[in-house]
Amino acid sequence: MRLPPISELNDRARDVFRVVVQSYLDTGAPIGSRTIAHLSGLNLSPASIRNVMQDLEELGLLAAPHTSAGRMPTEIGLRLFVDGMMQALEPSLEERAAIERQLVQTGPVEEAIAATTAALSGLSACAGMVMVAKRELVLRQMSFVPLSADKALAVLVGEDGSIENRVIDLPAGLPLSALIEAGNYMSAMLGGLTLFEARAKIERELLAERAELDGAARALIERGLAIWSEDGERRPVLIVRGQARLIDDAAAADLERVRYLLDDLEGKQDIARLLDNASAGDATRIFIGAETKLFSLSGSSVIAKPFRGLDGRVVGVVGVIGPTRLNYARVVPMVDYTAATLARLMA
Template sequence: MSAPISPPLTNAEAEGKGVLVDINERSREIFKQIVESYLATGEPVGSRNLSRIIPMTLSPASVRNVMADLEQAGLIYSPHTSAGRLPTERGLRFFVDALLEIGDLAADDRASIEAQLKAHGGEHSLDAALAQTMSALSGLSRGAGVVVTTKKDARLKHIEFVRLDPSKALVVMVAEDGSVENRVLDLPAGLPTAALTEAGNFLNARIRGQTLAEAKLEIQTVREAMERELDAITARLIEAGLATTVGPAESRQLIVRGQANLLEDLKAVEDLERIRLLFDDLETQKDVIDLLSRAEEGEGVRIYIGSENKLFSLSGSSMIAAPFRDGSQRIVGVVGVIGPTRLNYARIVPMVDYTAKLVSSILEKRRS
């Protein structure tokens, strides 16, 4: 089944995403009204109109001062010389993560999705059921319904990691048959962006024609062989009295003695250079294996706004998507909706989530 819809972020979590949230209640209310007006009409809203619709007594001048602060924070902008303001992509992300109130799916929408899926989900193929469901999502959301399915144990052609925020990354996996699967990973604390790039480069030089599990196993095997080689070289240097090790095995350090004498022992110099290369490679492989393990368990894409949607390069668009699983609880596809950034997020998020749950339910019944 797909994961439940995430609750709004706390201030600390939103700050972790790089969004300024240190604004008072008055500023939040004005910002919320600007976003909701944009989602409803697509038009900028000015201070005079805002002073009339916000649930507090403020003069247009006071509202303008708040709008100036919100603009300085990068949450809103002026599309032209008028006094009206629109939310930026950064502002929409803050709204979705911290302020969006998501209710239950409307009964009519629920019934429509169920009717489409159940009508084609019995003896018919899953592809036919998904096609009808995408049509239903498209009609209900007024966006483009999309579905991406994956083949079990697909053989990989290319893999890429894209950082989304300090704690999450998107892994894009392209199979040899041209199919694409994408998942969101939780990253270990402090992992630099350069490590994601290095992991992608390392894998793309080795993974072609392998499944994710095969690639992980091969790298683990190579890593174990390199650790044995490292142990052998280190033992040789220690036996020669040229070095010693300190610390536990997982974080050991090599202390070199009498470095001037190394100039007389070319073999020792070669050994030390090999040790340096092994340490570098082992550190890279440690990150790669960790990322592959996280990719095997990663959740599907949820919400992208504007230029965040790197997978489809749809600047000015948003995508809301949720994963569905087979009877073994393995992610086998993603359903979603693509549309303009002023999608009705509060309505479409539960719609997509419910659709993914229904598809997962059908796949579970087919297995039993």
């Protein structure tokens, strides 16, 4: 159905429509003409309001649930409201401070990102989501721990205190001394370098035959660096926080929708693709209900905003997911502010 421009609605229709939408965003329930006449101050009779609501329903902006005589906005109606009528509310000083506090956290940057996402979740009463490219790890130490005759655990410690490990295959007959030699070389020669820089240095050293390593240790180092570099380029970091906030008193009446939503949140690859789509340009993207196939069954909305690094490239996307009745006017600026905060964190 075509989305009618807001200019096609007369003043009376806009006033009634705004009251219905605001009531739905506040309560999640339909509202009737008598309630609007009593509470809104529109100075219209219930009969006049019913006629206007009928016209809005014929335009596809309102719908009447079969269990109620009241009306509530459709997803098309919500889109019209968000694009043409919503007045954004800037985050309060307290809300800004709650987000800013996460910038001073010590430890790996992923922990600060997770804490910032959790803060956004708490302030918005939604689930918070952030996706960032896997940050280039600066090496401090690397070691190899034998697991069996043909496998070892490669343990990498970063300058930020983060620890990662991968199981790698070993050539047949590799001596334990090669594991020790490779780990010692990595720690002594490659500390303070990124994985990309470490690989380049190893290649130069081996090409010039300056690396005092036997063939087994060389192969082990090359294999370890290749695994980490390839893994980091292939997988972004996706963090979702606050799923429990999606199950509130209103959601309890629609447990099937909540079940669909929680199932959707388990599909992190699908969420990553959605956030990746939102990374184009600088604008905040708002996806309402069936506008995305991912959340069409759960009737949920996503608000997402990309953020950039010092070089101007998009380094991540932050957003929230919640019911279609979320407070867009309050949450959209909150997502914007969180994106600006994360941009400083990633600088």
